[in-house]
Amino acid sequence: MMITTQSPEMADAETCVLAPSTAALDLEYATKLSRTLKALADPARLRLLSIISSSPTGESCACDLMEPLGLGQPTISHHLKILVEAGFLQREKRGSWAYYRLNPGALADISGSILSL
């Protein structure tokens, strides 16, 4: 009959219970992970990765990326740089063209980091 102390909302009548829980990611790791996620969190960059990853040769020339996205050349170059710096793409220059390919494992890595939050 009598309700005992099952409900957690009154235990100290002062604080709102629950573990002290300093179980947060440390700031440094959280910042690093957020930087990697930020690199992914843009429609243009997601589409770039998609195009490159679905290319039959596994790579795409920068010149082929401007048209399907409808963005200017400096903008594409900017996005590609961000993706390379974040480790998602590898860049190889052949002649006067720049070819980009997926960095194998990079997507799996970030995917795993999210899952283990």
Next chain:
Amino acid sequence: MMITTQSPEMADAETCVLAPSTAALDLEYATKLSRTLKALADPARLRLLSIISSSPTGESCACDLMEPLGLGQPTISHHLKILVEAGFLQREKRGSWAYYRLNPGALADISGSILSL
């Protein structure tokens, strides 16, 4: 012996080859996915998810989240709202407290979306 047309860098002498490849994510999906990723791409929000997910009860009171992150109450509330709207957290108000818990599957979903880029 003679090298034939193995190397792709000369085929039309005008364009830089490779498939037309309109294989980009459609803009709508890319925008939607990028919005979800943006919700994750912040150190404070990653730490919030980490704290909440590692709580023994599976949930955390908002009042317990300010202190470990060293941020003001409006800021925490702001981040929690973003995480709820992105589908990562569920909010339940009990008494005058607000409790947050992980939305099961949300992290797995975004993780899968990344893997299938």
Next chain:
DNA sequence: CGAGGACATCGATGATTGTCAATATGGCAG
């Protein structure tokens, strides 16, 4: 009812970001 606490919302502000036009760099053809 009235005071106080927990949380949300608002308004402002400094920082970051996506985009473009203009310019620089570097390779290739004549």
Next chain:
DNA sequence: CTGCCATATTGACAATCATCGATGTCCTCG
């Protein structure tokens, strides 16, 4: 060497964002 093409970098600008202080809302307790 000269000019052209592909790409990268720079500078500027509007938009978005993280944060805070102030205020509003709602609940609880006396």
